[in-house]
Amino acid sequence: MTVTLADVAARAQVSPATVSRVLNGNYPVAAATRERVLRAVDDLDYVLNGPASALAAATSDLVGILVNDIADPFFGIMASAVQSEIGGPGGRAGGERLAVVCNTGGSPERELTYLTLLQRQRAAAVVLTGGAVEDAEHAAAVAGKLRRLADAGSRVVLCGRPPAPGTDAVALTFDNRGGGRRITEHLISLGHRRIGYIAGPQERTTTRHRLEGHREALAAHGVEDDPALTVHGRYDRRSGHDGTVELLRRDPSLTAVVAANDTVAIGACAALRGAGLRIPDDVSVAGFDDLPFSGDAVPALTTVRLPLYEAGARAGRVAMGKEEPPPGDVATVRGELVVRKSTGVPR
Amino acid sequence: MTVTLADVAARAQVSPATVSRVLNGNYPVAAATRERVLRAVDDLDYVLNGPASALAAATSDLVGILVNDIADPFFGIMASAVQSEIGGPGGRAGGERLAVVCNTGGSPERELTYLTLLQRQRAAAVVLTGGAVEDAEHAAAVAGKLRRLADAGSRVVLCGRPPAPGTDAVALTFDNRGGGRRITEHLISLGHRRIGYIAGPQERTTTRHRLEGHREALAAHGVEDDPALTVHGRYDRRSGHDGTVELLRRDPSLTAVVAANDTVAIGACAALRGAGLRIPDDVSVAGFDDLPFSGDAVPALTTVRLPLYEAGARAGRVAMGKEEPPPGDVATVRGELVVRKSTGVPR
DNA sequence: ACCACCGTAGTAAGCGCTTTCTATCTAGAC
């Protein structure tokens, strides 16, 4: 049998209520009594029963973090930032909170499933990271879930994701469109006119916004937007490689390729080198996100830096109520163009 | 007020017990009744109260995963593999299980704190990944926690971590020593004699084992083991960079550097290039782990591939009782030498 | 001295579920 509150109470010669109060520190207890209780807890190696306490108090110390791919540093960095902020004070029991990281794999169903699971656990807060799937039905389903989570008392924060209309979720949105525009403008200003674009998966907000920014830049500078110069893939190295091969097949004369993100850009570089092309002498390559390895790639990647850690940390603070939500509950986080060695003037 | 089991029962005109049984599917319920209950659940948007159910059933559907750094793909990959395996059947309620990923940051205290928190949540299982801190006191504390966790019914699995004596935790250990030996033997066979070594943090099993393997190789081939050729750092790019600068200062004539892992190796490459040295013509570089970016680095990294995903998946299965633990509860996972472009014969 | 009050501690009523035990009903078995 495991040790219960009552056992501790018996040993410390106090009532269970007193033990609970000592443990939660939310009610005055005489120093001597507290001492006695703490010693008993120690003697018995007592550990509070989380479920029981969550049930009685109608709150839990679980915080959910939804990510598309935990193995991708883009999400890992945000997750670690959120987690670093959810430990502090702001609640009961010294505020030790546990992060539940849920790997959706980008699947809408799993996203919904996890939200339900988090609702079931009565999570104190849930942070959704990364782009959302663009499907009216799914969006409505998610919005419904978020509303119910909020109703049940969970704080909901979106990090790197567009606002969810119809919910009162706080959104820290990345300015993907602006970033996309700036990176392409950089290329255009260098003199590029035939620019390939390897986009992320269809029907994703991040994909669409970055692509729209790219097109805005093309339009603004009177550069032709040839549909053949855009291909779609996943956010992985493989897609960057294959996409580049395809792009090269369609137009061997292109002088630059913009990738959906840095990982894709790395794949693009590999494909380019495989084709005997030099970067940036023959073809320039640009990424997005500025992940840790991007500065070390050879050549170092020109990209748009997203303050992933800062945004995640802020999301964590907002989720914990340690920081005020931005006015209107929406904040846009800008990406900064980082020019390195992978882009240059066209040959 | 949120919807409860009783509300569903009332609407479906059955007793709460029946609703519970439908939801858990662990007791015969007439098809018609089940239908009615399910419809009521749907109508009311009912979501089970996790804490209440965990309390009553004395089990929970939480699985803890301890990692040193969630932003590091080394851990991200294992975590995602574990998570991919814990969803399946093997328990109650369709077996939906939630992964609680805990970021210890390599800190012994946080490791203990998280273990306590998981014990408090009555986690169904906990998987500890990566190297352990080598400190007798801490090791004893962890062992104690693991024992109590196991006593409380949690299954404990170590993944990429040495066995914990005195506990009945299952261990899937990486053969870091063997890998370390093979990578250095590779360098020696190429003709290198002055080999720098950038080790990980002191007092870590992973660090020590890889370093021991390196020294075994040196000894086995009669190569002098100059203490000045070993420096310690963290498992990050920065340490690789700084360590290499230091190594170069101590012995400008070295012809190869072995890094604690691939990330460190990338930093080493950067430092070498910064010093005007070519890889591998002037200095060879070897890593460890074979992370996704390693094959795309320029030059592609020679390294030791650890089957992180496979090991994590197996750990997940064992944790879920879907796979038998290895005989003796300990399995050694070998790393495979992957020779690429970053190593060559010395100048 | 008397009363109001503050600081502590105990009592006990749940929190929302699971599960044992019991009750009912139907269908064969004889």
Place this chain on the structure above:
DNA sequence: GTCTAGATAGAAAGCGCTTACTACGGTGGT
């Protein structure tokens, strides 16, 4: 037609905690 077993469903007792609400001394004001 009676009896028994099998299939379903309900009643109710908790699971281990939190938290009103209550109780009880001791103080300081008057």
